[in-house]
Amino acid sequence: MARRPISEEERALWQLIARTATPLKRRRKSEPKPPPSPEPPAPKLAKPKTKPSPPKAPTPVAPPPVRPHELSHGKAVGIDKRQAERFRRGKTPIEGKIDLHGRTQQEAHDDLHHFVARAHASGKRMVLVITGKGITGSKSGVLRENVPRWLNEPTLRRHVLAFDYAEPQHGGEGALYVLLKRKK
Secondary structure, X not given: XXXXXXXXXXXXXXXXXXXXXXXXXXXXXXXXXXXXXXXXXXXXXXXOOOOOOOOOOOOOOOOOOOOOOOOOEOOOOOOOHHHHHHHHOOOOOOOEEEEOXXXXXXXXXXXXXXXXXXXXXXXXXXXXXXXXXXXXXXXXXXXXXXXXXXXXXXXXXXXXXEEEEOOHHHOHHHEEEXXXXXXX
């Protein structure tokens, strides 16, 4: 594969970034240890007769808590390929919908929590969360940015399996498909 020449602008940018990097510490190669020097055996002393103590069992160490993976758009862990494709394309039936337009961040946050908890409790699998695309074209909407973060909060994360942008007929990038976990 032929490489294209690097422009002066790219070279200057790389040098700027490279100056901020800190090198990793190098590991020292361990030198071979000298063989142990032979010592004369210690004289054996008479041991007092005592009952031997039972061997101590190693204390079990608890494994670190398993933290669920971070959810992001289109990342579907824990579902098969076919179901993931149906989910991404909006082919899974939508069983509930919430429109967060016109709400403050706090209201939207609280309403989303209640909506997802109720939908999960009633056994729904796929819901649509409408966030809107935002007021200005240069900056994405506050709710559009925050809803994915809220879906990763522990109180919601325990109910959510995956989420992705909706298809255009359901709101496109101004809405999210949310796949809920099965009720146990």
